[in-house]
Amino acid sequence: MEAEAAKLIGAGIACIALAGAGVGIGTIFGNYLAGALRNPAAAQGQFGNALLGFALAEATGLFGLAVAFLILFAF
Amino acid sequence: MATDNAEHGGGGFAIDPMHQFEIKTLFPMQFGNIDASFTNSSLFMVIATAAVIGLMLTGINRRAMVPGRLQSIVELSYEFIANMLRDNVGSAGLRFFPFVFTLFMFVLACNLLGMIPYSFTVTSHIIVTFALAFFIFIGVTILGFAVHGLGFMKFFVPHGVPAYLLPLVVPIEVVSYLTRPISLSVRLFANMMAGHTVLKVFAGFVIALGAFGVAPGIVPLVFMVGLTGLEVLVAALQAYVFAILTCIYLNDALHMH
Numbered sequence: 033m034e035a036e037a038a039k040l041i042g043a044g045i046a047c048i049a050l051a052g053a054g055v056g057i058g059t060i061f062g063n064y065l066a067g068a069l070r071n072p073a074a075a076q077g078q079f080g081n082a083l084l085g086f087a088l089a090e091a092t093g094l095f096g097l098a099v100a101f102l103i104l105f106a107f
Numbered sequence: 108m109a110t111d112n113a114e115h116g117g118g119g120f121a122i123d124p125m126h127q128f129e130i131k132t133l134f135p136m137q138f139g140n141i142d143a144s145f146t147n148s149s150l151f152m153v154i155a156t157a158a159v160i161g162l163m164l165t166g167i168n169r170r171a172m173v174p175g176r177l178q179s180i181v182e183l184s185y186e187f188i189a190n191m192l193r194d195n196v197g198s199a200g201l202r203f204f205p206f207v208f209t210l211f212m213f214v215l216a217c218n219l220l221g222m223i224p225y226s227f228t229v230t231s232h233i234i235v236t237f238a239l240a241f242f243i244f245i246g247v248t249i250l251g252f253a254v255h256g257l258g259f260m261k262f263f264v265p266h267g268v269p270a271y272l273l274p275l276v277v278p279i280e281v282v283s284y285l286t287r288p289i290s291l292s293v294r295l296f297a298n299m300m301a302g303h304t305v306l307k308v309f310a311g312f313v314i315a316l317g318a319f320g321v322a323p324g325i326v327p328l329v330f331m332v333g334l335t336g337l338e339v340l341v342a343a344l345q346a347y348v349f350a351i352l353t354c355i356y357l358n359d360a361l362h363m364h
Contacts, residue, residue: 080351087348091290094297101300 035107042103049096056089124307128231128300147227148235155216155229184212188350195354199361207357210239211350218299218342222335231299233292240292243353251360262363291352298345302338309334 064082068075134145166181174182188208192200214230221228230236251259263280264273309331317324 083344084348084351087294087344090298091294094301095290095293097301098293098297 039104039107043100046096046100046103049099050093053090053093053096056092057086060085060089124304124311127227127303127307130232148229148232151217151220151227151229155213155220158220159212159216184208191351191354195351196358196361200354200357203357207350207353210243210353211346214239214295214349215343215346218346219339221299221303222339222342228299228303230295231303233296236292236296237288239349240288240295243291243356244288247353247356247360250357251363254361255363259360259363262359287356291349295345295349298341302341306331306334306338 060082064075064078067078131147132144133147133150136143136145162177163181166177169175169178171178185208188211189201189204192204192207196203217229220226221231251262255261263277263284265276265280268276309327312327313324313331316327
């Protein structure tokens with residue numbers, strides 16, 4: 033198999049990481065909404081933590097994207 | 108990735124989504140072997156710094172007791188970072204307020220400047236974000252050793268771990284500590300680069316579909332409006348996350364869990 037074809041396949045496989053990112057982000061905001069429905073007064077104070085958790089979960093998916101770019105353009 | 112110019116950028120488009128990240132030299136400068144040219148990246152860093160300094164100085168010029176709009180912006184950004192430091196590090200953390208404030212405003216300005224059409228996003232290059240994250244990591248580690256001496260190594264031994272698990276847990280803790288600069292830098296870099304690449308790809312769709320008439324071209328354009336809004340949100344959010352993670356790492360160094 034030529035290197036160019038293998039790179040494209042590798043980059044496609046690296047995108048499976050986005051599944052984990054989706055699950056993580058959904059979990060964070062789902063729990064935030066469930067908690068906010070139970071205790072609306074405390075919801076605003078925790079919104080910053082929800083955003084921080086979202087960014088950290090998103091970062092994991094983006095590490096997969098970084099690996100895809102590494103495979104595509106750096107090798 | 109930074110010097111991708113003639114490579115096909117992933118797709119059969121005539122428009123290359125990677126072309127926007129290209130570094131162009133504006134004023135060549137050489138110091139011996141080192142290429143220290145003034146590039147478009149340097150230009151936008153200067154613009155970001157000048158914009159933040161201009162905003163701060165203009166905002167507090169009036170010193171009104173009841174602040175006007177610009178002074179409110181300056182005061183709100185001050186309080187935002189001061190509260191972030193106080194909540195995450197404690198009152199000892201306010202020593203680092205100038206550093207965290209500069210860091211947050213610089214990253215925010217660079218990210219937001221990249222949203223202007225035809226501009227350049229400074230933080231979409233890994234070397235920029237890695238330089239920031241690396242020096243934060245080095246600074247925080249040196250701070251930890253300065254405050255706690257060699258006792259800082261106890262940071263890698265969590266509370267209540269039985270002795271027979273330590274040979275497994277301590278290397279894991281050390282490795283996860285050493286990956287902090289990598290995760291910090293890649294998070295910001297990947298968000299910025301992916302966002303701008305997606306915007307460029309959809310812009311290519313507008314042109315490609317627009318060749319068939321106005322109506323097919325409008326659909327990706329509407330999607331792009333939503334995406335641009337999302338990108339502005341991501342720009343601000345990533346600056347906030349960068350700053351708050353710096354505060355958390357500072358807290359780890361100063362107060363060790």
